[in-house]
Amino acid sequence: MATPTFESSRARAMWQTCLASALRTALACTIVGLSTLFGPQYIKKQVAFPAFSYVTVILVVTDATLGDTFRGCWLALYATVQGVCPTILSLWLIGPSRLMASTTAIAVALSAFVVVLPENTHLIAKRIALGQIVLVYVIAYINGGLTETIMHPVHVAASTGLGVVACVLALIFPYPCLACCEVKQNCKLFAENASERFNLFVKAFSAEDNTCALAFISQAKSLVKTGAKLLQGIKAKQESMKWERFPFKFLRPYGENPGSRFQDLQTPLRWMEIALDNSPTFPVGILNSELKSCLYVLGEHISEKANSMSLESSATVPESNPENTQKFFQSLDTIQPTKKDLPSLFFLFCLSLFINKPIALSPPKEGSTKQENQEGFLKQTWTNYLSVTKNNKRFMAAFKCSLSLGLAIFFGSTYSKENGFWAGLPVAISLAGSREATFKIANVKAQGTVLGTIYGILGCFVFEKYVQIRFLSLLPWFIVSSFLRQSQMYGQAGGLSAIIGAVLILGRKGFGPPSEFAIARITETFIGLSCSIMVEILLQPTRASTLAKFQLSKNFEILHECIGSICFGSLGNLVESQNKLKVHINEMGKFIGEAEAEPNFWFVPFHGTCYRKLMGSLSKMLEYLHFGSQALLVLEKECGGIDNFVNKLDGDFKLFKDFVGSSMKCFEEVSLVKSLAILDKEFEKKLSVDVELGTSQSSCYNIIRSASEEEIDENFRSYFEHSKELVDQIVNGEECKGQVVLSLSALAFCMDRLVKETKEIEKAIKELVQWDNPSSHVNLHDISFKVRAFANSEAN
Incomplete structure (x- = not known):
């Protein structure tokens, strides 16, 4: 097993780094x-x-x-x-x-x-x-x-x-002590780490029983943290490599930091891990002998791709055999997906991204940021005072x-x-x-x-x-x-x-x-x-715990926007909202860390465990939205001109979007409530005034869209039927059909996980509100109704 060897080399590298420093x-x-x-x-x-x-x-x-x-x-x-x-x-x-x-x-x-x-x-x-x-x-x-x-x-x-x-x-x-040498070493270690994780994930997916699969998954997870640290170390040396580039002309091949290219390798690996975590049992039901054979052949090629990535040979990645790729997708076009097969198909969708998207990517366009860096530090220095604006922060x-x-x-x-x-x-x-x-x-x-x-x-x-x-x-x-x-x-x-x-x-x-x-x-x-x-x-009188509460509500607001943008033809809005959500989740993480370290004094203790749980769920939902947008991109590319089936799929999404979207709106409102006792008291006063005036607030009671398991299963059956009709309409070949099957299944998997994470968030929000109001009964629907009633009265 290569894992202990890799871990020992990583530990040795850490010791060498600390001693050298x-x-x-x-x-x-x-x-x-x-x-x-x-x-x-x-x-x-x-x-x-x-x-x-x-x-x-x-x-x-x-x-x-x-x-x-x-x-x-x-x-x-x-x-x-x-x-x-x-x-x-x-x-x-x-x-x-x-x-x-x-x-x-x-x-x-x-x-x-x-x-x-x-x-x-x-x-x-x-x-x-x-x-x-x-x-x-x-x-x-x-x-x-x-x-x-x-x-x-x-x-x-x-x-x-x-x-x-x-x-x-x-x-x-x-x-x-050159940054390019450190990056080169980290690139080698990361490539070994990624290749090892990929091989373990493929072995887990092909395992004949749960025991073997869980053992392989556990080994792969032990390498995840190390891989993230290596990637972070590669990205951290980007600025240093630029400063070394000019004094040492012979180092020009090392002038570009490969952090972005390695991130393109890290992301699908993370998705494959999520797919295996959600797989109910092993062996996988859809894994027939033909698919298993194709999986091993492609797995060897992708592992070779990962190992061939390095700082100086970024462009010399071996191309995959078209016949192997074609066989892989042809083995998928006859699959009739069911709900229990979604994690397995999502795993294959992640694997297909390695095939369709070359690992050796050209450097990403960074727009104005890269242009400013090329202008040099000297020019930025003299514009420091000119760029100072009346920024309160x-x-x-x-x-x-x-x-x-x-x-x-x-x-x-x-x-x-x-x-x-x-x-x-x-x-x-x-x-x-x-x-x-x-x-x-x-x-x-x-x-x-x-x-x-x-x-x-x-x-x-x-x-x-x-x-x-x-x-x-x-x-x-x-x-x-x-x-x-x-x-x-x-x-x-x-x-x-x-x-x-x-x-x-x-x-x-x-x-x-x-x-x-x-x-x-x-x-x-x-x-x-x-x-x-x-x-x-x-x-700075505002406590970090208060800022974390406001940031949590803001995240729910942005997530509500993201859910509303999930449909064919509006990916631009979805991607923009995802980027905004990522920034705010990271900001909330900083506030949570600060709030956990600050003394409570006379305030209610900060419920760090619950906030961490909520942040984990929000991060997962962000990932599922990202996965879903990738699947939508493939579908838009392969299914152009079949608008009637696309509209049917959008209709199938409506239940998921209504449930998740309305829940996020409720969480946004409820998470800002400080005291239920004060809310109830003020609502009673307002209710008595409304009765005297003869007005009603029933229109404010926008109930959270419920979704039972039976209703969700029925919706999935409808989605799978429409998906089959869509695949049957494709005339571009079996390879294209295989890609569409994987993309449709990946999209369904993401929607299913979004619903499940929404239910987890609902439990955590109840726990959080109960923590702040230990003597009150917590009903999120009731609290949301009262908050909206006040909002409507303020608007009127």
Whole structure:
């Protein structure tokens, strides 16, 4: 069995990646340490803040490739223009001797607002610029009149430059760490992963009993998560490969990232897994000897296709034998589908996508986004400020960052003038690109800082007699921190804080005894994180749980639109609604993750399990809609001109669409209800008024379209009859008939699964409403009626 071998190679690759990242980071920090401790006097004089050189190294080189480092060089240069250059003018106008804690905090806050506001500026550039601003102003405040207006900011810029140069050298020696090499390796592993999964799925489909089938399915599922991570790693290096493309002309064959092509392989595999999960029993009823023979032949070819995919040989995929393809579809045109055969036919439909749609696709058209990327980062940089609009969300993010930084500097300097910048620096270099779970992130940052600081103190104790080489003790900590960053407990925020905490202790000079410095830094870090939390609470009062509730309702609204768009001839609207739904489901996932991490205080505890269940059902429905649209595309292509049968099929869909659509509308309304007691009380008042006025709300009672199992089965029988009539009308050959049979069956399978997921969502919505109203009786029809009654009264 190849699965254990693949898993061991994947585990070995993960270890190698973490170790390589740690060694590169350690090498960069060693270069900084040697330069500031043993370098020429000129370098020591210019690099007045080696601690920030270490910080720059951590921000740029962590998990980076050479392309990432080239980009980091440009970002550091741009950050210096944003952060250091304006401070020279500010110090000249204000005068360092006139700086106080309040004026320093205001200057830092205003500068931070200007840096964070532009939308196109990269997050790393913003973090470096904010760190530079903190150092320039706070150190000027500490030194007062002794501060040189021009040379002091220049020293900060030089410290940044040393960190960037160290990153480049660390990624070049002893050999270049290239993104294209990582992508090539991941491509090979993903191709092996996909081929192995495909073979296991085919074996499960052809199994003679349930035990063997379930064993093969279980083995394949163990590879799914690894395949997703590999694909994510391939896509993540797309920007880095572009930066490597120009310095290394001989690498041009590797210039295009194959993530989109591999996604075309990943999607049908996911569909095949869903089909097998829904298969009632094995062996499969429709699998005769002829179909089984064709399946094995095509399976070998598709597996060969997957294995032949790589970074450099993307276009040399072997073509399938037309005779084998024809035999496969000919073996299907005589099948009379039934409801229990739908999962099996859907599996074959997924397999047919490998045949009809070549795996080696041309790069997708990305429209304006790709064109903007080709214009280059330099042109985008100069248009940053021109592209700034009155966007409330972006303005609020910049305002919160500037206020947090200003308060951290003010309170940190008030507590300890000499160490005040340690309160602002953690806030500056940990700027987030989007909304985060405030308390969770602050917690892991604090834990990471304490862990790193304690390790630094222990390192100072062990190397007490060898002060000049104590930074070598960082190597084990870099390795540990690499795994901390990969863990769910600490993540990127906690892992980076742990690294910086140790680096600033072991790489410092002129800050007094290690224990005193450690206590001062931990205290200042606590002040900075407290200011961040306070600002988030004051300026972001809407809890993540509330946002998750609103997002859930929005998803039901969009899903209602999607269901209404399922028909022949309107695929454009369906695809557009699907893309919108995907964005909103991902957004809801972020809110759910944040809500699960935030404290409850005096609020009702967040029902994370139920929300996760709802999100899973919504994601499945999105997939079924996508599958259905693919089937509709094939049918529109193969059945053009047979409008009378198409209209009959649309009529068969009406029951499914009415049931699912009306249910989604009900869920949209019910999910926003906070208190059933208040709703009942207000409805009683309104009902009494309606009675006095002689009006009725019965017209509002738009009942959810029910669908019993008998009615659904009857509808399927009608659908299969009309499908058979449609297939009989096709005169283009048996191969075309086979494709139509698979597409019609796939469409029926998707509609059946949509109905089943709707019923699952109904159970989860009842559970969610009951959770918020434990003492009330939950009736979704009744709640929906009352909500619509209020909506109608408001409209009138």
